[in-house]
Amino acid sequence: MKMKYKIGDIIEGKVTGIQAYGVFISLDKNTQGLIHISECRHGYVTDLDGFIQIDDEVEAKIIDIDEYTGKISLSLRAMEKLPIPPYPAKRKRRKRRYVPQIGFDTLKQKIPAWIEEAKEDEKVRKSIGE
Template identity: 65%
Template sequence: MKYKIGDTITSTITGIQSYGVFVALDKQTQGLIHISECKHGYVTNLEDMVQIGDEVEAKIIDIDEYTQKISLSLRATEHLPIPANIKPKRHRRRRYTPQIGFETLSKMMPTWIAEAQQDEQIRIAEMSDR
């Protein structure tokens, strides 16, 4: 096979489906550009983007080694403009203050001790009744 992954080639569109665009790489070889690889962002209708017979420049992103199917990408050849005024996101530091701490334990401890003593007295009384 004369095509390699990473090659950028000019191909002719031969068919448009809802899931992608078929292109002819040469007379014997055909490839597919999946709808997700047509452009950056969301594509609603491929027919608004390309027409049968159009020549497009696409990059080979995958070749199936068993079926020799070729996957191409149009968006891999696009250059996204980088905004000049990117401001770094400022992160505010927050102190972690737990809602429940030792204060709750110190308030509840006398109640728990009293309950445990009552339970112990009930057990002792039950054992002496036997």
């Protein structure tokens, strides 16, 4: 039996049944396909009854054909375009906190005095003969 459908084809069909795991689509008089619940739309689908009704006409894409059983897997999700911007997202820069410049000022003020003290101690040691 020669299949007239191939992967990648976009077909129109009528919803013939709804189960908890997916939606059955009649492609022609003798052929049915299944849209698994994960292929219905992007994101999480909890209830197919609110999403689609029996006898609705749908346009779907063939994503797989089982070569042994002839079962056809369809997707509505493959027909939707994702809202992806054409450019990469801009990285957010963190604001720098204002930190006052303190901390080393007291050392800056005291170091010359300490150096003078060390010089005087050195002179005293030399005079004593240590």
